[in-house]
Amino acid sequence: MIEVEQLVRRFGDFEAVRGVSFEVAEGEIFGFLGPNGAGKTTTINMLVTMLRPSAGEARVAGFSVREDPRSVRESIGIVFQDTTLDDALTGWENLRFHADVYDIPTKLFRERAKEVLQTVELEGRRDDLVRTYSGGMKRRLEIARGLLHYPKVLFLDEPTLGLDPQSRVALWDYIREIQQREKITVFLTTHYMAEAEYCGRIAIIDNGDIVALDTPARLKESVGGDVVTLTTNDNLQAGLELEELRLRPRIEDGLIRFEAPEGATTVANVFRQLTPKIVSVDLHKPSLEDVFIKLTGREIRDDEASEADKMRSQMRAGGIIGPGGRRMS
Amino acid sequence: MTGPGLRREVRAGWSLFRRDMLKFRRERARIVSSLLQPIMFLGIFGLGLKNVLGGTGPFQELDYIQYIFPGVIGINVLGISMSTGVTIVADREFGFLREVLVAPISRLTIALGKVASGVATAMFQVAILLLLSPLLGLTPGFVQIVLLMSAVALLAIATSALGVLMASRIRSVESFQYVFQFMLFPLFFLSGAFFVLDRVPPWIAFIANLNPLTYAIDLFRHILYGDIELGELSRSLLLVNSPAEDILIIAVISVVLLSASVVSFVRME
Numbered sequence A: 001m002i003e004v005e006q007l008v009r010r011f012g013d014f015e016a017v018r019g020v021s022f023e024v025a026e027g028e029i030f031g032f033l034g035p036n037g038a039g040k041t042t043t044i045n046m047l048v049t050m051l052r053p054s055a056g057e058a059r060v061a062g063f064s065v066r067e068d069p070r071s072v073r074e075s076i077g078i079v080f081q082d083t084t085l086d087d088a089l090t091g092w093e094n095l096r097f098h099a100d101v102y103d104i105p106t107k108l109f110r111e112r113a114k115e116v117l118q119t120v121e122l123e124g125r126r127d128d129l130v131r132t133y134s135g136g137m138k139r140r141l142e143i144a145r146g147l148l149h150y151p152k153v154l155f156l157d158e159p160t161l162g163l164d165p166q167s168r169v170a171l172w173d174y175i176r177e178i179q180q181r182e183k184i185t186v187f188l189t190t191h192y193m194a195e196a197e198y199c200g201r202i203a204i205i206d207n208g209d210i211v212a213l214d215t216p217a218r219l220k221e222s223v224g225g226d227v228v229t230l231t232t233n234d235n236l237q238a239g240l241e242l243e244e245l246r247l248r249p250r251i252e253d254g255l256i257r258f259e260a261p262e263g264a265t266t267v268a269n270v271f272r273q274l275t276p277k278i279v280s281v282d283l284h285k286p287s288l289e290d291v292f293i294k295l296t297g298r299e300i301r302d303d304e305a306s307e308a309d310k311m312r313s314q315m316r317a318g319g320i321i322g323p324g325g326r327r328m329s
Numbered sequence B: 001m002t003g004p005g006l007r008r009e010v011r012a013g014w015s016l017f018r019r020d021m022l023k024f025r026r027e028r029a030r031i032v033s034s035l036l037q038p039i040m041f042l043g044i045f046g047l048g049l050k051n052v053l054g055g056t057g058p059f060q061e062l063d064y065i066q067y068i069f070p071g072v073i074g075i076n077v078l079g080i081s082m083s084t085g086v087t088i089v090a091d092r093e094f095g096f097l098r099e100v101l102v103a104p105i106s107r108l109t110i111a112l113g114k115v116a117s118g119v120a121t122a123m124f125q126v127a128i129l130l131l132l133s134p135l136l137g138l139t140p141g142f143v144q145i146v147l148l149m150s151a152v153a154l155l156a157i158a159t160s161a162l163g164v165l166m167a168s169r170i171r172s173v174e175s176f177q178y179v180f181q182f183m184l185f186p187l188f189f190l191s192g193a194f195f196v197l198d199r200v201p202p203w204i205a206f207i208a209n210l211n212p213l214t215y216a217i218d219l220f221r222h223i224l225y226g227d228i229e230l231g232e233l234s235r236s237l238l239l240v241n242s243p244a245e246d247i248l249i250i251a252v253i254s255v256v257l258l259s260a261s262v263v264s265f266v267r268m269e
Ligand SMILES: Nc1ncnc2c1ncn2[C@@H]1O[C@H](COP(=O)(O)OP(=O)(O)OP(=O)(O)O)[C@@H](O)[C@H]1O
Pocket: A011, A016, A034, A035, A036, A037, A038, A039, A040, A041, A042, A043, A081, A191, A326, A327, A328, A329
């Protein structure tokens, strides 16, 4: 459904996307996972024909984004990272506008609009101005609108941005329900590790490059066992001793980190053998966060990301910068 | 473009137009304030300068307030239709423009839909302003009103296109308004709206001759002064060109601005 080959986007001298390649099969939920500024939105914007690639090629639903952007547009639905609703119109009016520009026959539109509104549980608010909706309701309306014209591929750029945990879970339920019912292909981006777990396959993207691409389960396996984190009163000495035990420790930010297939047994063993005093210990099954740390040596930092979200929504409310304005130029 | 393709574009253009009209209807404050401005002009200039200029030259036969009324109409058209450009920039700032741009419709349709909205709002405002004309001693008949509205539409195509052209180049509402104010002033005053341009320096005459408003106001005067007895001298001072010349020149300016705005809008990233 989506084929991407050596896709590059430069902004001046800066390479935001550095030759990414991947394929997404029909009916798949495919996720792009990466920290702020990784190049997720830039990639999506090229796939939905809003941004011209600097090099490389991408085909969506069989059409080239360079040569046949119009056919691509007819085949896709998109929920942009920043809201694109008209909040001076009602929910229903927003949907009707969409039906007009996508040329959905009026009768079909009425049925379909009811159906998608029901899915995202907004029938009751359809005649209220979007201005009066909560953030989560706006997001749901945007998803409903993205589905209105029966797209083959649905693009979601950070669909759960700025939502509380319950709303996020609910939104994911909709996404999966829709994906199964309509058999559409879903391409989404996120910087929440937990969400990436819902995807069939994920590509981890960092600094414009795909650093790993697989199912969440296999990515986690690739970490190589349970993740152990220790602090001791002499990390350097502890590191040397762990090295002797062939545990391949890494010291980062005052923490010693290593992976072991049988975590619990290994930790017990380490407690017995280590000469420096162990101050704290953490043992857990590998998460996607651990995959990211292992691949890049950094953390994605959900908390930092949500700070950025907050700032962004404040700026939007205050009208200091235009959402989307920067990305469109 | 094939038949069904064209039908799709028309539907999309219509929905853009309908959305603008819906929003216009809901923004009472905007309608009222854009009517207050011309009324202020009529009051301050018309009544205020009446005694200063009254009784001299052509104003022996024509009230000064009658003199500026066509100009006030022209300025109102300019202000309203160019502010359609603001709605594009605002849509960009609030994100809605991306919903429009990512849809499978042509940019040409989007630009033309916006120009249509500008023309319609301008015509609506002028229709309301015309209700004032009896108070000023002008009593346009049905034919005059139809002619005037057509002339307004012709001018509004040019000015709305100018608004779209600016919007395709300007990223923020604030800078749009800044540029808009900057352009409005010379367009207002160098158009023959407030004073006769017979004894101005050549550079002012040059600018006035490029200004579509100059011709539009001249045309409005031809239409509105139909019933007023004017002497030869007044006639030559108040009515500079023939109606046919005016129409031709505004039409040319409209076509140029419309093409430029469409090209610029299509190229916009
Ligand atoms: N229009 C632009 N001009 C210049 N640089 C840009 C532009 N758009 C994006 N960038 C840069 O490209 C990089 C990737 O941005 P992008 O928006 O794709 O990141 P992202 O992965 O979507 O991040 P986030 O999680 O914050 O949404 C960033 O460094 C950003 O500053």
